[in-house]
Amino acid sequence: MPKYKKIQIVLAGIFAIIFLRFYYLQIYQHSKYEAKAGNNSIRKISLHAPRGIIYDRNGIPIVDNRQIYDLAVIPFDVTNQFDYQMVSKRTGVSSSELQEKIAKGKKSFHRFRPVPIKRHINFETRSHLEENKLSLPGTIFSEFPARTYPDKAKLTHVLGYLRVVSDMTASKPNQELDYKLGDVFGFSGIERMYESILRGRDGTEFRLVDIYGIDHGVYKDNPGIQPVPGKAVNLSIDSKLQALIEELFIGKKGAAICMMPKTGDVLAFVSAPDYDLNSFAGPVPLELWEGWNSDTEKPLINRGIQGLYPPGSTFKLIGAALANEEGKVDQNWTVNCNGVYHLGDRDFHCWNIAGHGTVNMERAILQSCNIYFYHLIQKLSFKNWKAMAEKFGFGATTGIDLFGEKRGLVPGKTYMNNKYGRYGWATGNLLTFIIGQGDILVTPLQVTQMMSIIATRGNTKTPHLLLDNPSENITVSLKSKTWDFLQQATWNVVNHENGTGKAAKVMGCEVHGKTGTAQNPHGENHSWFAGYIVKDNVPILSLAVLVEHGGKGSVEAALISHKIFKYAQKNISL
Amino acid sequence: MLRKTFLYNYYLNKIFRAPDKIVIRWGMLVPVLILMGIGFITLKYTSLNSSFFTSTFTKQIVWFAIGSIVFILAQWIRIQYFQEYAYHFYGFLIILIGITYFMPVIGGSHRWLIIGNVSFQPSEIGKLLLVFVIARVLADQKGNMNEIKLLLLILVMALIPALMIFKQPDFGTAIVYGFIAIPMLYWSGIRSFYLFSVIAPFVSIISAFNIYFFSLWMGILVLVIYFNQPKITIGVSQFIINIGCGIISPFIWYNFLYSHQKERILTLLNPTRDPHGTGYQVIQSIIAIGSGGLWGKGVGEGTQTQLRYLPVRDTDFIVSVIGEEMGLLGITIILVVFFTLLYWIIVYAGIISNKFSSLTLIGFASILFIHLAVNMGMTVGLLPVTGLPAPFLSYGGSFLLSCMLIVALSTNIINHHI
Numbered sequence: 001m002p003k004y005k006k007i008q009i010v011l012a013g014i015f016a017i018i019f020l021r022f023y024y025l026q027i028y029q030h031s032k033y034e035a036k037a038g039n040n041s042i043r044k045i046s047l048h049a050p051r052g053i054i055y056d057r058n059g060i061p062i063v064d065n066r067q068i069y070d071l072a073v074i075p076f077d078v079t080n081q082f083d084y085q086m087v088s089k090r091t092g093v094s095s096s097e098l099q100e101k102i103a104k105g106k107k108s109f110h111r112f113r114p115v116p117i118k119r120h121i122n123f124e125t126r127s128h129l130e131e132n133k134l135s136l137p138g139t140i141f142s143e144f145p146a147r148t149y150p151d152k153a154k155l156t157h158v159l160g161y162l163r164v165v166s167d168m169t170a171s172k173p174n175q176e177l178d179y180k181l182g183d184v185f186g187f188s189g190i191e192r193m194y195e196s197i198l199r200g201r202d203g204t205e206f207r208l209v210d211i212y213g214i215d216h217g218v219y220k221d222n223p224g225i226q227p228v229p230g231k232a233v234n235l236s237i238d239s240k241l242q243a244l245i246e247e248l249f250i251g252k253k254g255a256a257i258c259m260m261p262k263t264g265d266v267l268a269f270v271s272a273p274d275y276d277l278n279s280f281a282g283p284v285p286l287e288l289w290e291g292w293n294s295d296t297e298k299p300l301i302n303r304g305i306q307g308l309y310p311p312g313s314t315f316k317l318i319g320a321a322l323a324n325e326e327g328k329v330d331q332n333w334t335v336n337c338n339g340v341y342h343l344g345d346r347d348f349h350c351w352n353i354a355g356h357g358t359v360n361m362e363r364a365i366l367q368s369c370n371i372y373f374y375h376l377i378q379k380l381s382f383k384n385w386k387a388m389a390e391k392f393g394f395g396a397t398t399g400i401d402l403f404g405e406k407r408g409l410v411p412g413k414t415y416m417n418n419k420y421g422r423y424g425w426a427t428g429n430l431l432t433f434i435i436g437q438g439d440i441l442v443t444p445l446q447v448t449q450m451m452s453i454i455a456t457r458g459n460t461k462t463p464h465l466l467l468d469n470p471s472e473n474i475t476v477s478l479k480s481k482t483w484d485f486l487q488q489a490t491w492n493v494v495n496h497e498n499g500t501g502k503a504a505k506v507m508g509c510e511v512h513g514k515t516g517t518a519q520n521p522h523g524e525n526h527s528w529f530a531g532y533i534v535k536d537n538v539p540i541l542s543l544a545v546l547v548e549h550g551g552k553g554s555v556e557a558a559l560i561s562h563k564i565f566k567y568a569q570k571n572i573s574l
Numbered sequence: 575m576l577r578k579t580f581l582y583n584y585y586l587n588k589i590f591r592a593p594d595k596i597v598i599r600w601g602m603l604v605p606v607l608i609l610m611g612i613g614f615i616t617l618k619y620t621s622l623n624s625s626f627f628t629s630t631f632t633k634q635i636v637w638f639a640i641g642s643i644v645f646i647l648a649q650w651i652r653i654q655y656f657q658e659y660a661y662h663f664y665g666f667l668i669i670l671i672g673i674t675y676f677m678p679v680i681g682g683s684h685r686w687l688i689i690g691n692v693s694f695q696p697s698e699i700g701k702l703l704l705v706f707v708i709a710r711v712l713a714d715q716k717g718n719m720n721e722i723k724l725l726l727l728i729l730v731m732a733l734i735p736a737l738m739i740f741k742q743p744d745f746g747t748a749i750v751y752g753f754i755a756i757p758m759l760y761w762s763g764i765r766s767f768y769l770f771s772v773i774a775p776f777v778s779i780i781s782a783f784n785i786y787f788f789s790l791w792m793g794i795l796v797l798v799i800y801f802n803q804p805k806i807t808i809g810v811s812q813f814i815i816n817i818g819c820g821i822i823s824p825f826i827w828y829n830f831l832y833s834h835q836k837e838r839i840l841t842l843l844n845p846t847r848d849p850h851g852t853g854y855q856v857i858q859s860i861i862a863i864g865s866g867g868l869w870g871k872g873v874g875e876g877t878q879t880q881l882r883y884l885p886v887r888d889t890d891f892i893v894s895v896i897g898e899e900m901g902l903l904g905i906t907i908i909l910v911v912f913f914t915l916l917y918w919i920i921v922y923a924g925i926i927s928n929k930f931s932s933l934t935l936i937g938f939a940s941i942l943f944i945h946l947a948v949n950m951g952m953t954v955g956l957l958p959v960t961g962l963p964a965p966f967l968s969y970g971g972s973f974l975l976s977c978m979l980i981v982a983l984s985t986n987i988i989n990h991h992i
Contacts, residue, residue: 007920011913012913015909018909018954019906025863025954026866029864036861036865037877037898038877040858041878041881210883
């Protein structure tokens with residue numbers, strides 16, 4: 001073989017090796033390097049979908065969105081002119097920490113990637129920093145959605161608040177919503193309940209970025225996904241009524257719930273004390289939350305559905321309903337109240353120590369006479385009484401669209417046997433039950449529901465907060481004369497000159513109600529008022545007001561109810 | 575008058591002559607034009623941001639125009655002039671390289687001769703001069719010199735300028751100087767076994783850092799020695815020398831080198847060691863090439879290139895740009911076209927009986943080959959980053975001129991003899 005052929009063959013061999021190396025990289029490992037090239041230059045930008053706005057029943061926004069910002073720095077772009085002092089002053093991040101972060105970033109392979117400096121800065125801080133952009137090379141801001149509460153009505157416990165997904169496994173409330181670290185999610189209240197409506201879907205955008213971090217526009221080959229904004233939620237809440245009640249509860253503890261008996265719409269829902277949703281931007285800072293959590297006033301508890309109280313005299317309606325339904329007693333059956341009742345070796349008192357004299361059932365409710373009911377319960381069966389209480393929704397959750405609702409407790413035989421032993425309890429316990437004391441525990445919402453049932457003669461709906469969301473029917477079938485009696489008796493409480501609920505009376509409207517005083521071993525008694533208002537022969541609003549340590553129900557709670565009824569008379573119609 | 579001066583001037587007559595005939599050697603010219611075309615397209619899109627008059631694209635076109643004139647003028651050169659004065663040129667080259675040491679440092683090394691506004695890199699044109707002097711020495715041999723002595727003489731002649739250039743420092747060009755001699759020696763008829771013996775110790779030094787590679791290499795060494803059947807003493811001593819090199823180099827490495835020196839050499843051998851330094855460039859280059867795929871991302875569409883993740887994309891890493899934007903297709907065209915060019919030069923070298931001319935062609939082919947091989951090897955991480963540009967592709971005026979001069983003189987030689 002001639003020499004030149006040999007050289008050509010060697011040459012071809014070397015060229016083939018080079019070719020094979022290129023082939024290996026460009027064909028065999030193509031996808032790997034394609035991904036790497038993409039990682040280099042393509043930045044996936046998350047486009048935040050704005051969260052849905054929450055309106056009240058009249059279209060007034062209660063929860064809106066606002067932007068807060070995250071400050072970050074691209075280490076590569078930071079020069080000697082960078083004013084560490086200014087950033088430190090505006091954000092509170094110490095200047096030495098800043099310098100350390102940036103110096104570390106500059107050495108890193110990812111020196112073109114933003115390093116987060118401070119999260120959740122507000123618009124003013126951003127503006128200040130933005131004005132001095134020239135002495136702050138490399139700073140960038142990313143927008144971050146937060147909530148704002150523009151209305152006077154706070155509705156704290158109903159609305160709830162947001163948290164940031166910080167640990168994917170622990171705080172993922174809703175699997176199918178595709179959370180990423182750093183996303184916000186509804187942690188409580190309506191924000192949590194209707195997360196899937198409010199959240200929307202974040203979009204993505206792919207942008208080309210050169211080695212200096214300069215943006216070169218949208219990446220053509222992948223258009224990304226447009227964000228889908230969260231849908232609005234309309235609450236059944238009347239924000240004006242809500243604000244009114246919140247104002248009445250300033251300085252007080254307790255709860256007040258108003259609803260429309262016919263539809264189940266919750267018109268107002270107050271739990272006091274509350275906490276300030278506006279006191280933090282974005283997610284709740286841990287310190288703040290811990291503060292609320294350790295507060296002895298327990299602002300985090302939603303008293304409307306989580307506060308458990310003895311219902312007091314409001315519960316006499318259950319006994320009265322049972323007595324009427326079973327026809328065990330009639331209006332002519334009377335009891336002489338002299339202020340005290342002896343059973344065995346125990347004395348049971350009426351709240352009126354002087355006694356009410358001769359009372360029939362109507363008067364007994366009107367004046368809330370305990371002695372009458374001590375006699376009455378002995379004519380009724382404990383089992384049936386419990387069943388009647390359960391018919392009116394006690395001892396079970398109402399099913400309102402909020403998390404954490406408590407069932408309360410209507411004690412029955414089994415419960416008593418378990419608690420006191422088969423022979424450890426007696427009729428004496430029953431005497432306390434029928435006047436709503438002792439082991440019975442109810443939530444204000446349950447009491448509201450009871451009033452709705454009475455107002456609608458057993459045809460109400462599950463209370464709910466989402467407007468135009470037909471909820472389940474609640475049907476309680478009792479005899480017509482039982483309903484007549486209950487409605488008449490509650491009317492008397494408010495309108496009769498001796499009625500305990502006189503304070504709640506509204507001129508020109510038909511107001512029904514029942515007062516209650518829940519005995520509280522820890523201090524002043526809790527004050528109850530439960531009732532409803534009828535306008536043009538239609539019950540338009542039922543309510544329960546509980547003022548902790550409010551004393552007699554005839555005073556504090558009834559006065560608040562009076563103001564609510566007055567509002568309803570003017571502003572609410574079906 | 576001019577014609578008279580030209581015809582009868584003694585010195586001009588030594589340098590120039592009328593060309594015997596003008597034949598366009600398409601087999602060599604077309605590859606050059608294709609390569610230039612690919613280079614122009616690539617430069618056009620890497621220099622989009624600079625203004626027209628200062629862009630590398632425009633400048634390269636100007637250099638190409640000058641190169642074309644040089645190409646034509648070179649057809650009038652009397653090639654024997656370089657044979658006659660080869661030693662003078664060689665001496666002159668050594669002196670010029672020597673002078674560069676006294677010149678100011680530009681970009682970390684002194685490779686330039688600076689006279690007023692003109693700067694000039696003697697090692698650039700020196701490649702051609704080295705080819706001439708080696709061709710002259712080998713052509714002068716009429717079998718009256720011991721083969722080994724001749725081999726050593728040529729190696730020394732190549733290594734003197736190579737080491738001087740290495741000291742400038744210009745590692746890449748030094749490699750070119752060291753390499754040129756080997757194909758020429760082979761062409762002149764030196765026994766392959768001797769060439770092998772010269773190259774073997776270098777392989778031993780490098781392979782010694784990997785025990786498997788070293789064992790394999792020692793196996794090959796033994797086989798080659800066995801089949802060439804040298805005298806027993808020579809065979810054994812060769813084996814010992816190679817083993818010795820293999821053992822000594824790690825010893826020196828671990829005991830006599832400072833850590834920063836080691837670091838520098840290691841990065842040379844394995845760029846992924848330091849992703850921020852030289853290695854960073856190679857990583858980005860490999861990503862660019864790999865992401866190009868079969869068809870490439872399209873001219874001007876390479877993200878690695880256009881978004882500047884790829885460094886020195888106009889010169890050292892222009893092949894990476896081509897790999898990214900034109901894909902394996904573009905690379906294949908380059909390889910095929912370049913092979914065609916070298917193929918024809920070698921074919922003509924085989925036909926031409928004049929020893930000097932034939933050797934010169936082989937030397938020229940070696941220059942072009944080593945540049946392309948080292949450059950492409952570097953972009954895919956096969957060889958360390960040495961800063962050797964790719965012939966006809968990379969931006970750079972003086973390098974383009976010497977490449978065109980190489981093809982021009984080759985055409986001249988071929989036309990003269992055939």
